Amino acid sequence: MRVELLTVGDELLRGDTVNGNAGWLGRRLTEAGVQVVRGVVVPDETETIIKALQEALERADAVIVTGGLGGTVDDVTRDALARAAGVGLHRDPALEARLRDRAATRGVPLLESALRMADVPDGARLLPNPAGTAPGLRVTLPGGVAYAVPGVPHEMRAIVEESVLPELGGTPVPAHVLRTATVWESVVAGRLAPVEALPGVRVAYYPSAGEVRVRIEADAEEGLAEAAEMARKLLGGAVYAEEDVALDRVVHRLLAGRNATVAVAESLTGGLLGAELTGMPGSSATFLGGVVVYATPLKHLLLGVPADLLAAHGAVHPDVAAAMAAGVRERLGASYGLAVTGVAGPDPQDGQPVGTVHVAVADSGAHPRVKSVRLPVNGDGERARGPIRRMTVVHALDLLRRHLLTLESCERWSVTAGDGEEPG
């Protein structure tokens, strides 16, 4: 099944919006076993849309059209579909009634132009819109089928999931996801060379700041299981999840499993670490709060980092990270303290080069665990700040994750001590 994506909208050609819908559709269709052979963006012009529909169905079996289904005079997709199908438009009384009701409920006038949202090409099938007003449309054209969906992202996704994907009939490709943190894409790919060499197996890498999402596809389920098991072994502790779940959620689950809480102490990240740990609903069960000790004296004032340590080494030092972690844990009354200090740039700080980062996790023990890294500086100094800060957040979350897993391992081991087992 070959599909093309047709996006309608002047605003996309003018760069007012980036085509996120096409990205989502491309990924979702590909995962469902449907081949996306082209993407086209055209203006809000009826003749142009008609021609683009016809050209698309010369090359593919179906076309998914997003945009141009709204209620303004620029929304001409319905007209284009009807003309391409060689049919007329009729006003659907139920749709019209629903439009009038919504306007009345909101206390806003219903403009004449908005009634076009009740127009339907003759013979078209309505695709219900659980998330908005305008339904999608399925229209048979010479050459294939057109599915028209609103451009509003969550409405588009809802209609596509419910009414378009099931019909496109692709065979979902057997696939497995592994998400890794703190390892470079080239290193991950290097480790997985044996997996890539397996017959009928394809591996794709999706890097983001400090993380690499690995997606393994195989021609059959057995081959997939073998490839996944091999990848799991080769990547080891770098894998934080084998499903599409974010690192912060994994950390929250581990903390919740121990009835534990965390507090954070940040400098170069400015609050990004706390923001990441509060993204999820219910994060208050495991995240208490934190301090942003951006100015160096605040590390002493708020967290008790020894003044002579700061005077001797500056703020960017592993012992400072350790003292910050222990300090925030104690002062906020959390089970764990998680701290970061480092140099985001563009200038070096306290004699330390840009990209130097120390992250530390403190628990009830005497010695916080510290990890020191040298993050890469991509491009000029100003452009590097954002990535360095985001990578630092990932390194911090991953340090806490690994620490919690190590504690779990050791606790299991100590329960079975004497059996000769090693901590896993």
Next chain:
Amino acid sequence: MRVELLTVGDELLRGDTVNGNAGWLGRRLTEAGVQVVRGVVVPDETETIIKALQEALERADAVIVTGGLGGTVDDVTRDALARAAGVGLHRDPALEARLRDRAATRGVPLLESALRMADVPDGARLLPNPAGTAPGLRVTLPGGVAYAVPGVPHEMRAIVEESVLPELGGTPVPAHVLRTATVWESVVAGRLAPVEALPGVRVAYYPSAGEVRVRIEADAEEGLAEAAEMARKLLGGAVYAEEDVALDRVVHRLLAGRNATVAVAESLTGGLLGAELTGMPGSSATFLGGVVVYATPLKHLLLGVPADLLAAHGAVHPDVAAAMAAGVRERLGASYGLAVTGVAGPDPQDGQPVGTVHVAVADSGAHPRVKSVRLPVNGDGERARGPIRRMTVVHALDLLRRHLLTLESCERWSVTAGDGEEPG
């Protein structure tokens, strides 16, 4: 001048990447007075690219091709360009030498396939790449001109700015930007109806969380000045800048102008406000740090918010915001304290509905200034959290901005007191 954008890359059709390059190109070309008439995304297939180039130049005067200029076997844009132009490829010795040098310097082997980056269609002009390895290419085809640029965003932008835009010969459209915060797009557009009605004037709105960027275009400079002046008056204090500068930078400038510092106290935002205020290099001159008092008891423990106030009203109350602002100011030793408290959702908190937010700014005076808002809940609860948190950051920054401007106004007024002037 009509231009089409052709993006080459399987990864874009598979949704592995979103087409940010096309968005940037669309905006940049449009601002430069060039009309973008279509955008097309094709796979890494030589025949497909050749056909797409030919079709594009039947519709437009020039086509800008991104992608497929790398050094792997999938990078076939050079071959497609040469075949579309009916010419051969030659290996450029200077380019080859540069490739070999770079590989040697980095201590990595140079693969045979990578030498394709030294191949040039006969008769093509090289477009220098100040930011990377592979040069762009300008190739004359039947029907028009093709500009091929690398897909790496900052390399693409550098080559387009330097070698493509100057040649495309558009007349930059006279335009003026006004950036507003905390006012709804529909309200901004409603206020600017008289500007939109001016002959030869077009107004475009670019909303993002809590902000609206307004871009006014006019057919001539005088018309633009008149439209801009009218818009300035109609929007008043909602405008935080008349150039493309971010709100956090405007706040830093105002603080720096007063030799002042700020500390932040956050709850629902989790650290996003501090992260926003530390994005800019040099922010340490004006931003000291903050506290994330996510758990309610921490508001008392770390900031001295009275326990009986919290017990009586919960954490989401204007007096709590005021106490947080005063508390963080005092404890961190800043000129100003900026605090936020509210309900991000998905559940109500302390009897307050989702979207209730109080922001407060404290200075040396006795009474922090508090603003209370009810932010909209878009979609289901979980999806609303992110936008509510981001909008809260904007409301907080804008409250501080307006407070600093009011202080400046009052100080100017008090200098001239007796002249009968009112604070501006």
